[in-house]
Amino acid sequence: MKSFLYPKLNPPSFTWVRPDNGDRTEKVHEWIQPLTADSDPEKCKDADFVIVGVPLSRSSISASGASEFPDAFRRLWKGFTTYNLDEDIDLAEMTAVDVGDVPMHVTDIRKCHDNIIAASNALHQHFDTSTVCAIGGDHSITAMMVKGLHHAKPQKKIGILQFDTHFDLRDLTDNGPSNGTPMRNLIESGTVEPSNMYNIGLHGFFNTKDLKQYADEKGVNYFTLRQARKKGIEETVRHCLQELEAKVDTIYLTVDMDVLDIAYAPGVPASTPGGMTTAELLEGVLAAAKHPKVSNMDIVCLDPLKDTQVQPTVKLGTHVFLTFLTGVMLR
Amino acid sequence: MKSFLYPKLNPPSFTWVRPDNGDRTEKVHEWIQPLTADSDPEKCKDADFVIVGVPLSRSSISASGASEFPDAFRRLWKGFTTYNLDEDIDLAEMTAVDVGDVPMHVTDIRKCHDNIIAASNALHQHFDTSTVCAIGGDHSITAMMVKGLHHAKPQKKIGILQFDTHFDLRDLTDNGPSNGTPMRNLIESGTVEPSNMYNIGLHGFFNTKDLKQYADEKGVNYFTLRQARKKGIEETVRHCLQELEAKVDTIYLTVDMDVLDIAYAPGVPASTPGGMTTAELLEGVLAAAKHPKVSNMDIVCLDPLKDTQVQPTVKLGTHVFLTFLTGVMLR
Amino acid sequence: MKSFLYPKLNPPSFTWVRPDNGDRTEKVHEWIQPLTADSDPEKCKDADFVIVGVPLSRSSISASGASEFPDAFRRLWKGFTTYNLDEDIDLAEMTAVDVGDVPMHVTDIRKCHDNIIAASNALHQHFDTSTVCAIGGDHSITAMMVKGLHHAKPQKKIGILQFDTHFDLRDLTDNGPSNGTPMRNLIESGTVEPSNMYNIGLHGFFNTKDLKQYADEKGVNYFTLRQARKKGIEETVRHCLQELEAKVDTIYLTVDMDVLDIAYAPGVPASTPGGMTTAELLEGVLAAAKHPKVSNMDIVCLDPLKDTQVQPTVKLGTHVFLTFLTGVMLR
Amino acid sequence: MKSFLYPKLNPPSFTWVRPDNGDRTEKVHEWIQPLTADSDPEKCKDADFVIVGVPLSRSSISASGASEFPDAFRRLWKGFTTYNLDEDIDLAEMTAVDVGDVPMHVTDIRKCHDNIIAASNALHQHFDTSTVCAIGGDHSITAMMVKGLHHAKPQKKIGILQFDTHFDLRDLTDNGPSNGTPMRNLIESGTVEPSNMYNIGLHGFFNTKDLKQYADEKGVNYFTLRQARKKGIEETVRHCLQELEAKVDTIYLTVDMDVLDIAYAPGVPASTPGGMTTAELLEGVLAAAKHPKVSNMDIVCLDPLKDTQVQPTVKLGTHVFLTFLTGVMLR
Amino acid sequence: MKSFLYPKLNPPSFTWVRPDNGDRTEKVHEWIQPLTADSDPEKCKDADFVIVGVPLSRSSISASGASEFPDAFRRLWKGFTTYNLDEDIDLAEMTAVDVGDVPMHVTDIRKCHDNIIAASNALHQHFDTSTVCAIGGDHSITAMMVKGLHHAKPQKKIGILQFDTHFDLRDLTDNGPSNGTPMRNLIESGTVEPSNMYNIGLHGFFNTKDLKQYADEKGVNYFTLRQARKKGIEETVRHCLQELEAKVDTIYLTVDMDVLDIAYAPGVPASTPGGMTTAELLEGVLAAAKHPKVSNMDIVCLDPLKDTQVQPTVKLGTHVFLTFLTGVMLR
Amino acid sequence: MKSFLYPKLNPPSFTWVRPDNGDRTEKVHEWIQPLTADSDPEKCKDADFVIVGVPLSRSSISASGASEFPDAFRRLWKGFTTYNLDEDIDLAEMTAVDVGDVPMHVTDIRKCHDNIIAASNALHQHFDTSTVCAIGGDHSITAMMVKGLHHAKPQKKIGILQFDTHFDLRDLTDNGPSNGTPMRNLIESGTVEPSNMYNIGLHGFFNTKDLKQYADEKGVNYFTLRQARKKGIEETVRHCLQELEAKVDTIYLTVDMDVLDIAYAPGVPASTPGGMTTAELLEGVLAAAKHPKVSNMDIVCLDPLKDTQVQPTVKLGTHVFLTFLTGVMLR
Secondary structure: OHHHHHHHOEOOOEEEOOOOOOOOOOEHHHHOEEOOOOOOHHHHOOOOEEEEEEOOOOOOOOOOOHHHHHHHHHHOHHHOEOEEOOOOEEHHHOOEEEEEEOOOOOOOHHHHHHHHHHHHHHHHHHOOOOEEEEEEOOOHHHHHHHHHHHHHOOOOOEEEEEEOOOOOOOOHHHHOOOOOOHHHHHHHOOOOOHHHEEEEEEOOOOOOHHHHHHHHHHOOEEEEHHHHHHHOHHHHHHHHHHHHHOOOOEEEEEEEHHHEEOOOOOOOOOOEOOOEOHHHHHHHHHHHHOOOOEEEEEEEOOOHHHOOOOOHHHHHHHHHHHHHHHHHHOO | OHHHHHHHOEOOOEEEOOOOOOOOOOEHHHHOEEOOOOOOHHHHOOOOEEEEEEOOOOOOOOOOOHHHHHHHHHHOHHHOEOEEOOOOEEHHHOOEEEEEEOOOOOOOHHHHHHHHHHHHHHHHHHOOOOEEEEEEOOOHHHHHHHHHHHHHOOOOOEEEEEEOOOOOOOOHHHHOOOOOOHHHHHHHOOOOOHHHEEEEEEOOOOOOHHHHHHHHHHOOEEEEHHHHHHHOHHHHHHHHHHHHHOOOOEEEEEEEHHHEEOOOOOOOOOOEOOOEOHHHHHHHHHHHHOOOOEEEEEEEOOOHHHOOOOOHHHHHHHHHHHHHHHHHHOO | OHHHHHHHOEOOOEEEOOOOOOOOOOEHHHHOEEOOOOOOHHHHOOOOEEEEEEOOOOOOOOOOOHHHHHHHHHHOHHHOEOEEOOOOEEHHHOOEEEEEEOOOOOOOHHHHHHHHHHHHHHHHHHOOOOEEEEEEOOOHHHHHHHHHHHHHOOOOOEEEEEEOOOOOOOOHHHHOOOOOOHHHHHHHOOOOOHHHEEEEEEOOOOOOHHHHHHHHHHOOEEEEHHHHHHHOHHHHHHHHHHHHHOOOOEEEEEEEHHHEEOOOOOOOOOOEOOOEOHHHHHHHHHHHHOOOOEEEEEEEOOOHHHOOOOOHHHHHHHHHHHHHHHHHHOO | OHHHHHHHOEOOOEEEOOOOOOOOOOEHHHHOEEOOOOOOHHHHOOOOEEEEEEOOOOOOOOOOOHHHHHHHHHHOHHHOEOEEOOOOEEHHHOOEEEEEEOOOOOOOHHHHHHHHHHHHHHHHHHOOOOEEEEEEOOOHHHHHHHHHHHHHOOOOOEEEEEEOOOOOOOOHHHHOOOOOOHHHHHHHOOOOOHHHEEEEEEOOOOOOHHHHHHHHHHOOEEEEHHHHHHHOHHHHHHHHHHHHHOOOOEEEEEEEHHHEEOOOOOOOOOOEOOOEOHHHHHHHHHHHHOOOOEEEEEEEOOOHHHOOOOOHHHHHHHHHHHHHHHHHHOO | OHHHHHHHOEOOOEEEOOOOOOOOOOEHHHHOEEOOOOOOHHHHOOOOEEEEEEOOOOOOOOOOOHHHHHHHHHHOHHHOEOEEOOOOEEHHHOOEEEEEEOOOOOOOHHHHHHHHHHHHHHHHHHOOOOEEEEEEOOOHHHHHHHHHHHHHOOOOOEEEEEEOOOOOOOOHHHHOOOOOOHHHHHHHOOOOOHHHEEEEEEOOOOOOHHHHHHHHHHOOEEEEHHHHHHHOHHHHHHHHHHHHHOOOOEEEEEEEHHHEEOOOOOOOOOOEOOOEOHHHHHHHHHHHHOOOOEEEEEEEOOOHHHOOOOOHHHHHHHHHHHHHHHHHHOO | OHHHHHHHOEOOOEEEOOOOOOOOOOEHHHHOEEOOOOOOHHHHOOOOEEEEEEOOOOOOOOOOOHHHHHHHHHHOHHHOEOEEOOOOEEHHHOOEEEEEEOOOOOOOHHHHHHHHHHHHHHHHHHOOOOEEEEEEOOOHHHHHHHHHHHHHOOOOOEEEEEEOOOOOOOOHHHHOOOOOOHHHHHHHOOOOOHHHEEEEEEOOOOOOHHHHHHHHHHOOEEEEHHHHHHHOHHHHHHHHHHHHHOOOOEEEEEEEHHHEEOOOOOOOOOOEOOOEOHHHHHHHHHHHHOOOOEEEEEEEOOOHHHOOOOOHHHHHHHHHHHHHHHHHHOO
16 A cells, blocks of 8 residues: 555655754754655654645635645745754654655646545555644645545544634535535535534634534534634633544644734735734644644645745744644643 | 716726626625616615725825725725624625715815815715715825715714824925824814814824824824723723713714734835734724714725735725724624 | 527626716727626627637646736726827727636636637637637637637638747646647647647747657747747748648637746746747737738736736736737738 | 025935045945035036936826935935946046925925926026936926926927827826826927927827827827837937927927836836837937937936836936936037 | 044945924934034034944845845934834934944955944943944844943943844854854853843744753853743843843843744844734833843844835834833933 | 865755656756765766856845855756757756855855865866856855866966956955956956956946956956947857957856846846846857857856846846856857
């Protein structure tokens, strides 16, 4: 199975050359190991973290370059140390492997989605105990990553914690599995029960009324951003996870970067005025990552082509990822 | 009078074509009805909301493209639903009409100002019970909109609630009714009593000392941003409105977008470091809109030509407008 | 068939409101008539020009927002008069109708392509004598537009004149009918004979050697930019058309905006250093349009989301379109 | 009169501090002398060149920041040497004085225009033999500068050489003396005979037909850009000047920067695809400046607020100015 | 000594021309007096504030244009009044002198650093009682400014309060006194005792673990941003100063603008997601300035060449400076 | 010797991962071989082309990020095929090795320059027959690369062909070996005789008169851009090379990208209005490369941090490089 999968994953388009600084691992790009054609996947099967790029955004309703995020993300590793000062822990004490990108087809989106499901399935089987981090891509990939997880571990009940400005519960009969549909997709396919979905961050004028009604009917759980602020972001996350841990075996965290206020995220076309601040999102992600049942995560809808020159959004996306890893280490 | 006025208002330069999605009204551009040459103004005279564009910014001290905001604002309607999730209300349950733009003259600013007064007068007469929303334009338009209101309803005592980094109390003898003068203009013309003016958001090094002295002498009320933060933005607004409601018949809310921190408002050249966050402004506007005596509002000094590529400021301006409408519905 | 088609074309998302300036037609937006739900397509079936938006770019190899060009193009009409000073002719003496956009599916690219073929077919049947102008979208649409033309008028032999930095002869078995394949698509489907294809503008390091060999084997005709400059752009175009007119019944002009030097076309991600100047492209398009057998054209691969603030590329794309119309009037 | 005028001119907002490099004059900012409050205007009355800023653009049809050009222009002097290598001449051998800016009113455009006329009048009287260079501002200032010249030297017949994409012959009854009207203004006021006006650079779809008809009826002379290119820009200029020199006593050169192709002039909102290249404009300006009757010039419609980060357009505007001075020295 | 120093300081490259508005001092550029070649430094030796530009950034690890900040800073003075509304005080009641820039060498960084030490030394001797404000430049200048202070007043024990995302404790043997080393430089040179250093703002993944260990070994004091937020920024500052005042004679405040969140500081390449908000930094600087022992400050690492068009970061840097002055007046 | 050199060169910071497309070499990044720690330099010592990055720009007079060009250049290889269509040749038929970057010191510019000399020396010895291409960096590196060549092959007389807007003959006693001095450096050090230097592209107001006099006194040869245009760029190059080939053994081509017009090169801060077009520079470089004595080249002064979003200048710099290689193959 593994040998079937791995030739199909594209290696990262480039690899960092380790600077000649002895054995020290100081920067993230010196730490995360790419899985190249020559690597032996067996050797890393108990990696703590598995990173997979999912460069698909032609399934996005609006034109999107989110497919460029996995590479933009890797290029920024050099700007981050592995040492987290706030928590005084060093990520380098754990192991991380970058398995490259799920291969995509230019004109057959169905095939792209199938590839993601297959890759997720294979990764979860091979890296049985690892925390899998998918770097999108648009939000349609979440449904596929979760389906792959479900295929790999059908006996496990899956819960979802979602940071998002939107429900992502649009009807698939309109335009197929676009980035507006992943949660509905998972509900309708029976992959995740709606009552095991928790959304934090909804606000403003960015969801139609019928989606809210659908969510209510199905029993999808959600906290608007205002509610979460009142309760405290960290407390809200804890509350959701507490409910979830009683109901499910494994929790998938999906971070739609459009949950952010547009002032913090110029590189997320769907980000909005009135969204989360950077501090709030980081607080929420850290709190989520600390929970032992959170074993998967993704970051989606960040379009590096729209970011401003100094790349604040790509940097923020990378920081969200590292903050997640920090949380895992704090368990 | 009305028939005299309406041919003089320019229709919006474009109209949205209603997508073929049955009778549903989901997006703002499907909801707000433009008043075209063929429309019968009589039929909509009890609209809940009247929107009028006031595309004047050649009266601005610094070069400004705020005249482009009314159209930029209309172009973004498509990106917002009518449903407000935070409050679970649907704007589409009320009626809104876009009466187009006040016509402007290229080289005769006096004439532009006279047109605004005349338009405001006529609109307030015709749409007697509607909430009128003026989309500027620079801040000089506020004096004219309020004067028009005063002409239409001379028996009503008018109060003003202003979100602003500046007093806007400059001397008109220097440079005429520029964007630095509207409050002084209203005082000196006897339209509004200074003690019925409340300004929230002053801060930093953006007002000369003599303007502060003038404000104090005249009895203009103001809360610096720091004071408002200490008390709470919402609480500060409520406090101002409580005082105002005892003194006036109708309250005009003017939102100078330069009250915002420049990180949130790159498209407002006069925005400053240390100004309001998006969350604070939205909180303040919502609180103001809930008061039953607030029957007019404007949004000014937003220059779309200076906004960054993803248009965070134009989006924010539109969100301020929709948040205002939400507050009105919550009364 | 026509009545079946037209409800399927989406109307333009907005329509210009005619300014109140009497009967004069001075600007392009006052001239081109949109075909709305209320229009009677029969009445305009002998329009001189038919404009159709083809907002598809999810079939592009690189992430592209070329799907936004049809609307960006329409928004700029207001900035152009109908009067061409160089030639002293007024486009307003002819008739032009904007039939709206081909409807697209978010996740089914095959369906998008089928819709384009169907729309092209129906348009060429209904507007039998009109010059049809397709506003892309990426270059994959050209194959579909030409196939639709072929279905509508199977007896007519079709020739192609192409301005392009690339051959667009990539193998379809790799990634389907992407923007790198339209010419190969037309060859392999038997729609156009390779010897009836003429490409002007190839240069630099932007085509692989095997594509050149394929072109040579099949007998595709091409002039590199350097060859065209040596001969003169206008003369090169005339030479191609002279050869073509002897071989085909109708000529389809496709303008891939990536033929331009990147200094002139920041909004075309695939434009290159060393490409055509604006003056050269306009000279070539005018010369082509003058030929009576040129009865179709398209403009592709212009991504307004990447254009700089003053929109030089969207303006240039619009100018290319108007220059084409001018050439037709000069016949 | 002079003493009346000079207190009314605003000094430049800043002055360059002369670096401590001995007596050498190497850079333009070391050469041009500002006329400050302490200066004695009598001492410089025979300066070769007089530079006056005319920071008015609120008379522009579209929102414009061209009022910022005089200061942006002065800030760039430091980046240019006084030595012209192409011609091996040193501007520093002549004398140049910067008399500051014409004062403007914020809300009374008529007063702004009157100030320009008065300033031009006084400057031409005081600096009787100097070449006067006006740095705009929008194109409305040209009519005022020429009127002032006419007042100062009523016996002199004035001719105009204009580089422009537009006729600038719009009807003043519509919107007053805006930037679309200067040539008509001069005709209707009897200041310049239409047959003594020569326009080079018209092209494309940027003039309405009726303006062309007006020009023809009045006998305004013009060469389209295409005609000028065919004849040669330098030759075209020489041809115009040859005709003019027989008819007039003094020639005013007005350079509307919108004559440029938009790829060369992102900071000129009205620049167009298909306009002049930098090389062409510089060639034309140099040729014009060599003519002994050209004793005035202006540069208009350059909006530094729209320029891109490295300021290509402001640099180009400054280069046009220095090229003009070079031509004058070559007489 | 003074006469030795002053000819070596470069005057500011330009000086503001005082507008003709009588004796009023309303804007910052009307208030701060430049020290030009003609000034008598004796006359201003008891100025309250001394401002010196330190335009060095070629010592920065990453390519930086922070050397442009002193001039960009001066150009923005015009946009700020001297009156602080929040505190109701007017800076114009104190005196401020701009002594120009420390001269730099293009290719000899050692010489640049020596010049800064010499200038700081001389300034502290001459302006014995003034508060000296150094406008960087990159962070390497801090070590030099402090060394100069130490030379001038060797008997005074110096403490440092630092707002920074980084320790700036890198090893000097690697790459010399770069912008990553100033604190280590001061420790190793014995200029400041590590226990008299207080850093506020560290966070995230921007420091290697060994730097943290070095800080701990040496006894450098620090509060992470999270700790400071929990305690309150103002309270944290007060706490640090309380400890410091017992140990040192004079306190040097250094503001590395990279302590800010990147959303607030696009013009600081090293700013990060998760950093301070504008409000937090201003609160911290104000609190620090109020302490009577804080007699020096600098602002570093702000690169105007990377700022966005409306210059939010340069404005913020200027605001930080003015806020500091305000705090001093509030003592 | 090699073992002395190679450990001192830094490997490229990243390496491209070869896509899994069989043995085909289609894109430049698949062709150029990086010399990593594991490579055997002996095996590639007869490579046709040797590429070395010289990431130094802290020696630049103005703040520059040209040190970022080598990496930006490598990142764009993926966007170019090895096949040149204009000449129908495939670069992949020759061999190219990327030896990485010359190591730089952060605060010791002298050491940086010494490293470049040493690296150039070693490279020219090891790769005795290769054409060496140095990717700058600022123009100061040229003097060092040429000195290294001189050390390696002291018996060879060196000539220089320079494309530049500037003489680069500034006095080294002022500010050391900055980017304004390389030609003077080579003259004064006796490395190259002034009469063997040929400069093409000087123009405008960008050189002081004394530099021109120095050039004339020393006998440096130059063609202004205007002279070169009149004669033809290609013909001018041929003329220079014809003169040079009689006098020298080897010719070093240095391309200062500031020779370009700023419209074509926003990423070259020193580019100017009135400079070369892209087509002219490519024509000149191709002509130069064809000469058999041209065995070295460099590209300098391109600052990717200032380029616009679509990277036109970095693309152009890469195209200049590939065009040079093409010319070499055409010999």
